[in-house]
Amino acid sequence: MNTQIPKTRLRADRLALALRASDPSARLQAALTAGTTPEPEFVAPLVARCGVEPDFSVRDMLTWALTRMPRELALPAVLAELDSPVALARSQALHTLSKFGDPATWSAIRTEFLHDADPDIARTAWRAAVAVAPEPAHAGLARELAAEFGRGDSETMRSLSRALVALGDAATVPVRDASRDPDPAIRIHALATARLLEDPDASFALDPADAGRMATAFSGSRGAH
Known part of the structure; x- marks a missing residue:
């Protein structure tokens, strides 16, 4: 029986490991490399890191990398993070949605995000909502x-x-x-x-x-x- 692990899976595992490096510049480079050579298997480790990454520049690179992934895989994974109990994960998901700019995600920007007690979530939700809201929704x-x-x-x-x-x-x-x-x-x-x-x-x-x-x-x- 062939038990060889697919190369893409190995690359995804290596990416997950690189994104946990102690040096922020190494994590930044890992996210940059993932976005430059996108693979569907990269979506999961990128999304997972978004919810715990402490460095702003690295988080921004993670978002950029996700926008380079197949949209049909990346968007559902990012949308799922809006229900995370971790505030950073929700905030980064909103930020990533704003970069995708897909009007189809408008319904996911719930009113509760716009009025969230956490200012980071609220500010990010404002930007995301403006980026994806269809014109008929602008007045509301x-x-x-x-x-x-x-x-x-x-x-x-x-x-x-x-x-x-x-x-x-x-x-x-x-x-x-x-x-x-x-x-x-x-x-x-x-x-x-x-x-x-x-x-x-x-x-x-x-x-x-x-x-x-x-x-x-x-x-x-x-x-x-």
């Missing part, structure tokens, strides 16, 4: 994203604003409505986003004075009636 997605105005640090706010700007005209009404919110943090963030909608090439900038200006405007408007 913009409303969901606008519900996150005022959340987190400046980097989280910038990520949300850029996601909304990527939706274009669909974001106009939710951003306008949020700019009138009684919460000053929401107003400041929404107005910063409104400026980006007018000039997407501009820098993201929060202006605390916005809250006072809007409060004065609202007060004057109420007094006029």
Whole structure:
């Protein structure tokens, strides 16, 4: 009986071992090599490593390598990671879906991801949703994203604003409505986003004075009636 292990299986085993190397540069090279010479058997070790890889550059290379694999194998494996109990695995799966950019995966970007308590998952979900959402879903997605105005640090706010700007005209009404919110943090963030909608090439900038200006405007408007 022939018990010889197929060469592709041996290469997949070697890849899995290389992806566990202590040196991040060695792991990076292993992921690069896998993406350069893709094999269907590489999908499993690449996906498995995504959920535990601590180095950002290596994770990004793992994602690139997965986009080079046969899509009919890679996408289901990545989608399955959205149900992982490991936050990093879910976040990296969302990131990888954004790089695939396949509208067929839109239904997998569940609303719960957009509002996840973990800021890394939420930010990645925003980018993924914008990347794969079909145009008819843009208005609803913009409303969901606008519900996150005022959340987190400046980097989280910038990520949300850029996601909304990527939706274009669909974001106009939710951003306008949020700019009138009684919460000053929401107003400041929404107005910063409104400026980006007018000039997407501009820098993201929060202006605390916005809250006072809007409060004065609202007060004057109420007094006029």
